[in-house]
Amino acid sequence: MSDNSAAYEKAPIESYEGTEKKSNVLSKSKIRRAKILGIIMLLLSAVVMFVLAPASQGIATFGLSFPDDKFQLDALAIPSTAALYVLAMVLAFLGGTQFLKGFQRKSTLILGISFVVFVISIMIWATAGQEFSLISMLVSTIARTTPIALGALSGILCERSGVVNIGIEGMLLGGAFTGVVMGSLLGGWVGLIAATITGGVLALLLAFLAINYRVDQIIIGVVINLLVLGLTSFLTSQILVERPEWNDAPIFPAIKIPVLGDIPIIGPMFFDQTVIVYAMFGLVALTTFLLFRTRWGLRTRSVGENPKAADSLGISVSKTRYLAVIYGGMVGGFAGAWFTLGTVGRFDEGMTGGAGFIGLAAMIFGGWNPIGALGAALIFGFSDSLSQKLALINTSIPTEFLAMTPYLVTIVVVAGLVGRARPPAADGQPFEKQ
Amino acid sequence: MELELRGITKAFPGVLANDDVSLTARSGQVLALIGENGAGKSTLMNILSGIYRPDSGEIVLNGVVQKFNDPGEAIKAGIGMVHQHFMLVPVFTVAENVVLGVEPTVFGNVLNTKKANKEVEEISQKYGLAVDPKAKIEDLAVGIQQRVEIIKVLLRGAKILVFDEPTAVLTPQEVIEFFGIVAELKSRGATIIFITHKLKEALAIADSITVLRGGRVVGHADPKTATQEELASMMVGREIDLTVDKTPAKPGAPVLTMSSVTMTDDFGRDLLDNINLEVRAGEIVGVAGIQGNGQTELIEAITGLLPIAKGSIKLKDVDITGFKPRQIHRDGVAHVPEDRNEMGMIGSFTVAENLVLDSYYSQPYSRGLRLQSASIDESARTLVKDYDVRPAHIENMASTLSGGNAQKMIVAREFSRDVPLVLCAQPTRGIDVGSIEYIHEQIVRKRDEGIAILVVSTELDEIFALSDRIVVMFDGKIVATLNASETNPTEVGLYMAGKNS
Numbered sequence: 001m002s003d004n005s006a007a008y009e010k011a012p013i014e015s016y017e018g019t020e021k022k023s024n025v026l027s028k029s030k031i032r033r034a035k036i037l038g039i040i041m042l043l044l045s046a047v048v049m050f051v052l053a054p055a056s057q058g059i060a061t062f063g064l065s066f067p068d069d070k071f072q073l074d075a076l077a078i079p080s081t082a083a084l085y086v087l088a089m090v091l092a093f094l095g096g097t098q099f100l101k102g103f104q105r106k107s108t109l110i111l112g113i114s115f116v117v118f119v120i121s122i123m124i125w126a127t128a129g130q131e132f133s134l135i136s137m138l139v140s141t142i143a144r145t146t147p148i149a150l151g152a153l154s155g156i157l158c159e160r161s162g163v164v165n166i167g168i169e170g171m172l173l174g175g176a177f178t179g180v181v182m183g184s185l186l187g188g189w190v191g192l193i194a195a196t197i198t199g200g201v202l203a204l205l206l207a208f209l210a211i212n213y214r215v216d217q218i219i220i221g222v223v224i225n226l227l228v229l230g231l232t233s234f235l236t237s238q239i240l241v242e243r244p245e246w247n248d249a250p251i252f253p254a255i256k257i258p259v260l261g262d263i264p265i266i267g268p269m270f271f272d273q274t275v276i277v278y279a280m281f282g283l284v285a286l287t288t289f290l291l292f293r294t295r296w297g298l299r300t301r302s303v304g305e306n307p308k309a310a311d312s313l314g315i316s317v318s319k320t321r322y323l324a325v326i327y328g329g330m331v332g333g334f335a336g337a338w339f340t341l342g343t344v345g346r347f348d349e350g351m352t353g354g355a356g357f358i359g360l361a362a363m364i365f366g367g368w369n370p371i372g373a374l375g376a377a378l379i380f381g382f383s384d385s386l387s388q389k390l391a392l393i394n395t396s397i398p399t400e401f402l403a404m405t406p407y408l409v410t411i412v413v414v415a416g417l418v419g420r421a422r423p424p425a426a427d428g429q430p431f432e433k434q
Numbered sequence: 435m436e437l438e439l440r441g442i443t444k445a446f447p448g449v450l451a452n453d454d455v456s457l458t459a460r461s462g463q464v465l466a467l468i469g470e471n472g473a474g475k476s477t478l479m480n481i482l483s484g485i486y487r488p489d490s491g492e493i494v495l496n497g498v499v500q501k502f503n504d505p506g507e508a509i510k511a512g513i514g515m516v517h518q519h520f521m522l523v524p525v526f527t528v529a530e531n532v533v534l535g536v537e538p539t540v541f542g543n544v545l546n547t548k549k550a551n552k553e554v555e556e557i558s559q560k561y562g563l564a565v566d567p568k569a570k571i572e573d574l575a576v577g578i579q580q581r582v583e584i585i586k587v588l589l590r591g592a593k594i595l596v597f598d599e600p601t602a603v604l605t606p607q608e609v610i611e612f613f614g615i616v617a618e619l620k621s622r623g624a625t626i627i628f629i630t631h632k633l634k635e636a637l638a639i640a641d642s643i644t645v646l647r648g649g650r651v652v653g654h655a656d657p658k659t660a661t662q663e664e665l666a667s668m669m670v671g672r673e674i675d676l677t678v679d680k681t682p683a684k685p686g687a688p689v690l691t692m693s694s695v696t697m698t699d700d701f702g703r704d705l706l707d708n709i710n711l712e713v714r715a716g717e718i719v720g721v722a723g724i725q726g727n728g729q730t731e732l733i734e735a736i737t738g739l740l741p742i743a744k745g746s747i748k749l750k751d752v753d754i755t756g757f758k759p760r761q762i763h764r765d766g767v768a769h770v771p772e773d774r775n776e777m778g779m780i781g782s783f784t785v786a787e788n789l790v791l792d793s794y795y796s797q798p799y800s801r802g803l804r805l806q807s808a809s810i811d812e813s814a815r816t817l818v819k820d821y822d823v824r825p826a827h828i829e830n831m832a833s834t835l836s837g838g839n840a841q842k843m844i845v846a847r848e849f850s851r852d853v854p855l856v857l858c859a860q861p862t863r864g865i866d867v868g869s870i871e872y873i874h875e876q877i878v879r880k881r882d883e884g885i886a887i888l889v890v891s892t893e894l895d896e897i898f899a900l901s902d903r904i905v906v907m908f909d910g911k912i913v914a915t916l917n918a919s920e921t922n923p924t925e926v927g928l929y930m931a932g933k934n935s
Contacts, residue, residue, distance in 0.1 A: 294544050295537045302523050302534050309521035312485075313535035313586075314506030425524070 037107055038099025041114045045091035048121045053084035058129030065135055070262045080128035087121045123386070126395040137389040139268050145374075145381030146280045146342070147172060147352070150335030151359020152366060152373035153287055154199070157328030159368060160291060161321045162304035163210050164217040164428040167224030168332050169356025171199040175336020177232040180347040181240075183249030183340065191249055192276075192337050199333015200326050202228065207325040211318045214430035225356075233349045240347065251345040252276060276334075276342040283331060288370045300324045304424035307431040317431045332356070354407070361410045367421045376413070383409040435496055435512055435593040435625055436460050437482075442491035444477055451477040452488070453649040459594065464616060464626045466636035466657070469646035470669055470866040471837060475629050478646070479596055482627075483515040484508030495594075514587025518599040520579050524572035528565055529554045532586050557585050562618055577608030584615065594625040601635055602864075605724045606894070606927050613639055631669075631867070633662040634895075647671055670867050680878045683902040686715035687750075689854045689886035690736065695745035697731050697910075705731040707910040709745070713886040715854065718877065720901030720918070721890040722926050728910035729890045730772060733859050736888075737769050738762045750854060763792060768848035772859035772890065774837075778844040781833030785823065786814035788832045789847050821846035822872060838869025845873055849880055856880055859890040874899060894923045894930075908932050 060080045064073040094114055098107060123132070151168045158165035175195035183191025202224055209215040240247040252274040261271040270281075291297035299320055302310040307317045339351050358380050365379075366372030387402040437459045444452040452474045459465040469475050480486045482493065484502030493500045495511060502508040508515075522531050529550040538549040554567035563581045571579060580600065587595060597616075601609045616626060616639060630636055636643055636657065643655040645668045653668045667673055690713040697706040706728050713719045723729055734740040736747060738759040746755045749766045763769065771777035779788045790799050790810050798809040814828040823835070823842045832840060841861070848856065858877060862870040877900055881887050891897050897904055904921065906914040906929035914929040 295539050296543060298526075298530060298534060298537060298545060302526070305523040305525060306521065309523055309531075310534065312483075312505055312515070312517070312521045314504065314509065315535050422525075 031102070034102035034107060035099055037111055038095050038097075038102075041091055041095030041098055041111070043095075044114055044118045045088050045095055048084055048091060048118065049088035052121055052125040053081055053088060056080040056084060056125045056128035060124045060127035060129070061131040062123075062127065062134040063131060063136075064265060066268060069264070069268070071264050073264045075131070076134070078124055080124050083124050084121055087117055087124075091117055119386070123390075126390050126397065127393065130393050132389070132393055135265060135268060137385050138265065139272075140388065141378065141382045141385040142269050142273060143277060143343070143381075144384045145377045146277050147335045147338045147355045148359045148362055148380050149284060149374045149377035150280050150331055150338070151356045152362040152377055153283060153370055154328045154332035154335065155360050155363040156291075156366075156368055156370055156373060157287065157331060158203070158206075158325045159363070159427050160304045160424055161300045161324035162307060162424060162426040162429060162431070163207065163321055163325050164221065165203075165206060165325070165328060165332075166218060166221030166357075166360060167202065167206055168359050169352060169354065170221075170224040170226075170228035171202050171329055171332030172336040172339065172352040172356045172359075173225075173232055173350070174198040174202055174228045175333035176339040176351060177228075177235070177336075177347050178333075179337035180249045180340035180345070181246050183337075183345075184246050188250045188252055188341050191341050192334065195337035195341070196330045196334045199336065200330040203326045203329020203332070206329065207322045210325075210430065211321050214432070217428050217430075229350060232347070236347060236349055247346050249341055249345045251343065252341055274342050276338045279334070283334075284370045284374050287331075291370070296323075301424070303431075304426055307426050307429075311431070311433065317433075321431075335359075358406060358410055361414050364421055364423075365413050368423060379413065380406055380409060437513075437594050437625055437627075438494040439478070439482070440492045440494060442478065442481060442488045442493075444481060444486060444488050450649050452481070452491075455491070455646070455649070455651055457644050457651065459625050459627055460641075461593075461625050462620055462623050463641040464620060464628055464639055466628045466630060466640035466643045467646065468630055468633065468636050468643060468665060468669060470631060470868075471864070472866075473646040473669070474649040475646055476598065477649075479515065479598055479627075479629060482508065482596060483513055509587075509590050509592070512591060512593040513596065514590060514592025514594065515596045516580070516583045516587060516598065516600060518602060520583055522571045522579060522582060524570070526571060527567065528569050528571065528574075528582050528585075529567040531571060531582055532567075532589055536590065553589060554585060557588050561585075561588065561615070561622070563615065575608075576603050577605070577611060580604070580608075580612065581615070584619075592624075594627065595619060596627045596629070598629045599631070600628070601630065601632060605931075607931055609635070633665045633669075636665070637662065645669055666867055675871065678874045678878060678899045680900075681882075683717040683881065685717040685902070686884060688712050688714050689750055690888065691748040692736070693746050693748075695735055695747060696743045697735055697740060698743045704910050706735060706742070709735075709912055711905060711912065713855065713888050715886050716881055716884045717902045718881050718887045718889055718900050720897040720904045721888065721907055722894060722897045722904055722930055723890075723892070723907035724930055725892050727907045727930075729859070729892075729907055731910070732907070733769070733772070733857055733888075733890060736762075736855075736857060737767055764796075766853050766855055768851055768853050768856045770841075770844055770848050770856075770858045770861055772863070774840055774844055779832045779840060781831065783832055784829050785818065785832055785835070785843060786811050786828040788843060789814045789817055789828075792847060793851070817846040817850055818843075821849075821876070836866070838865035841865050841873065842869060845876055849876060854886060856885055856887045857890075858887065860892065861889065862891075862893075862896060894926060897926070898923060906930055 058080060060078045062076040062078070064076060091114055094110055098110060151172060154168050154171060155165050175198050178198040179191040179195035182194035206220050206224060209220045210217045254272050254274055257271040261267045263271070291301065299310065299315050303315065303317050303320045310320070311317050336352065340347055359377070362373045362376035362380060365376035366374070384406040387405040390397065391399045391402050439455060439457050442452050442455045455474070455478055457465070467475055477486065481488050484505045484507050487503070493502070500511055502511070529547065532554050533550040538546040538553065540546050551567040557563070558565050563585055565578055565581050565585065571582065584595070600612060604612060620626060628636070628640060637660065640657045643657055643660065643665065644651060645653045645655065645665065647669060655665060655668070690711070692709050692711040695706055695709040696704060699705055709732065721729055721732065731740060735742050738754070738757050742755065746753055748754065754762055754766070775781065780791070790813070794800055794805060799806055811828060818826045818828055821842050823839050823846060832843065835843060845861070861873055861877065877887060877889065889897070889900050898918065901918045904916045904918050904926060905912050906926055908930065909932070916926065
């Protein structure tokens with residue numbers, strides 16, 4: 001056997017050499033991509049230099065503390081024109097280097113940095129001569145991230161087990177509706193539980209049709225979205241309009257965590273939020289642990305990757321999928337409660353506004369990983385929050401355009417930056433036992 | 435552990451897959467179960483591993499009658515199945531794959547990765563199955579993946595190991611290693627059932643051989659005395675001639691001339707590296723090599739399906755470099771693709787439609803915008819008869835054909851056109867012995883008509899049966915060009931493994 005052992009160690013080594021070769025040689029298409037990225041950055045630089053900088057004057061003031069915070073930070077005062085020229089130079093430098101030499105493996109990171117610099121430029125330009133409460137924008141970023149991250153988590157749980165869930169939007173909306181009704185009648189906590197159960201019931205429908213009857217999962221998802229939209233709209237116009245007291249739920253108050261909540265900037269962002277926001281962070285951590293560190297997670301992922309293999313080892317594919325999908329649905333319903341119990345305390349038709357679909361985008365961008373999805377959700381939450389807050393101060397950007405931002409960011413992110421995110425291999429494939 | 439099957443019968447709608455099958459496998463011995471595709475081998479093994487339940491008959495282990503309701507119970511009884519298509523999760527590590535379903539945990543549900551790795555290491559050391567428990571499956575060679583499958587069943591305490599076509603995906607070197615593993619398992623008292631249609635391997639490794647045909651046991655053979663011809667005849671039910679009759683080639687003018695052809699992928703790696711190849715009229719050139727050494731790219735370069743970076747390809751006197759695939763196909767190259775289901779046919783089309791996939795747009799099959807179904811059907815009926823496609827119903831979906839008949843249909847379509855060059859990639863992969871014999875005859879007949887033929891095959895037997903000249907590919911290069919009459923499988927095998935490169 002000793003002769004053999006030498007031989008079989010060879011194979012993987014050869015394949016490593018292959019990967020090495022892959023990254024070192026720049027092919028034509030890679031060079032072209034590097035040039036295109038460079039041109040994009042140079043264009044961003046040109047926009048800042050020739051459009052934004054000449055049009056801005058005065059000091060842009062960014063508030064970093066709320067008036068009643070314990071430790072006050074001075075507002076950030078930035079001379080807008082000078083700052084914009086500096087940022088334009090930074091962009092030009094990055095773009096030029098990328099175009100001429102290329103950052104190779106780091107180029108996606110550099111592109112990300114360029115976008116951040118560009119967004120900062122926009123903020124400075126929009127705020128020039130005015131005051132902008134940066135801290136309240138950051139706080140609302142975290143709040144708006146919450147339903148998106150939870151929606152993404154719902155999708156991850158379903159898809160890791162091999163069931164595509166595009167009905168997240170419907171689960172959010174359903175949760176928002178039952179949350180507000182039960183919350184109005186029996187209090188916020190009951191509302192929260194009702195929302196969670198609603199999501200679970202919708203997921204049960206998804207699981208039943210997808211697993212037992214092998215209906216196309218995309219179609220089930222669309223049906224769930226339309227069903228919930230129609231049903232909640234109908235019930236709103238028929239019942240909630242008649243009985244406004246059923247559409248008036250208590251809002252969960254922000255709970256400030258002692259000491260941590262007093263840290264400047266970080267405190268208000270992460271330690272002075274509602275129960276739902278805390279739960280979101282908790283669920284992301286818990287789900288990551290469950291998926292990657294437990295027996296349940298290993299089996300769930302195996303069923304989403306190769307259900308045949310799992311079945312041949314005596315793991316029940318349908319039971320595992322049911323569990324994961326229902327857990328996912330409950331997370332989705334819970335997320336729905338954020339829209340009513342977490343913010344305004346009342347339900348409006350179609351109030352989720354596509355957050356479920358943005359959650360799906362966050363799931364993909366995050367590589368079907370809860371923590372990655374949270375990161376992606378933060379980008380969407382930020383763009384959402386930024387557009388809302390910019391609409392409040394007088395900028396020359398039309399508010400309609402600002403309202404489009406989160407969706408535009410979704411398209412750009414999903415189309416352009418996703419790259420090699422790999423879905424679970426058996427995602428969306430019904431399993432048929434022989 | 436001794437395994438006995440008594441009178442196993444299993445019917446599916448319209449098919450009697452197993453008909454009163456009885457056999458015995460003994461501890462420390464290898465039982466080879468041979469038979470053509472559709473002979474009922476897989477059904478029998480699925481019954482043994484608890485996936486199917488037999489309509490009648492008994493599974494007896496060490497004298498005790500067993501009843502398996504699901505795969506889990508068969509595993510518990512000590513039966514381990516190594517499937518032909520590995521049941522592995524590519525993105526999991528070796529250890530995760532091995533322990534899936536019997537995971538060691540702490541606090542009830544938290545994975546104990548360290549213990550899992552240790553369990554894998556223990557088994558791999560005990561049986562000499564070297565493998566790194568922390569490696570990801572997708573990074574491993576096929577032969578090593580197979581080892582993971584074996585470790586998987588050993589960890590579950592299997593005493594009876596069933597291998598379903600274990601060598602189908604292995605390179606010649608890996609096959610030798612695999613035989614070593616089987617010998618090791620045997621010496622430790624395991625009962626081994628080896629399902630195959632490769633007669634040579636059955637003769638080499640088995641202690642006894644059972645032959646299945648049409649769901650029934652048609653005979654037993656002693657590997658010490660049996661010959662391949664005898665076994666083949668038992669499998670097929672008639673006399674089979676495994677050698678291809680052919681006269682020496684009379685090569686004419688060059689038909690295909692490739693000069694310094696280089697192809698690169700998106701990352702700049704060479705898929706084909708400076709290929710110079712000539713195929714003359716009236717000769718068969720066999721391309722030998724382990725799967726994935728540039729054979730697919732070679733075929734796709736000639737057919738124009740992939741662009742080449744450098745060099746030129748000439749067909750007779752015409753430089754066809756950069757021509758559109760349809761132009762190349764129509765004017766000069768017939769192509770039997772390596773994956774018949776992916777590239778060779780459209781399963782949901784009828785046999786007649788599949789037979790004009792390459793010529794539906796031209797007279798007499800279409801006129802203006804309309805297909806002429808009368809002439810399509812007429813030509814299909816002739817081809818189906820001429821090329822022995824069974825059943826000869828041209829209105830059947832192509833997907834209902836068996837592998838051998840689907841391949842004959844594709845051969846019919848490609849060979850019936852009057853073109854100077856025929857490319858056959860893996861022309862007999864996964865098909866029954868009868869169809870192999872038939873397709874080999876057709877290839878030789880085509881050669882004798884003065885057609886230039888390029889055959890790509892990973893089966894050395896096929897290369898030697900057909901070729902007049904042999905070229906060996908390794909890592910995108912042609913590493914040897916040999917006359918078939920002046921070389922032998924050992925020499926070619928060494929070139930395939932990368933000698934002189």
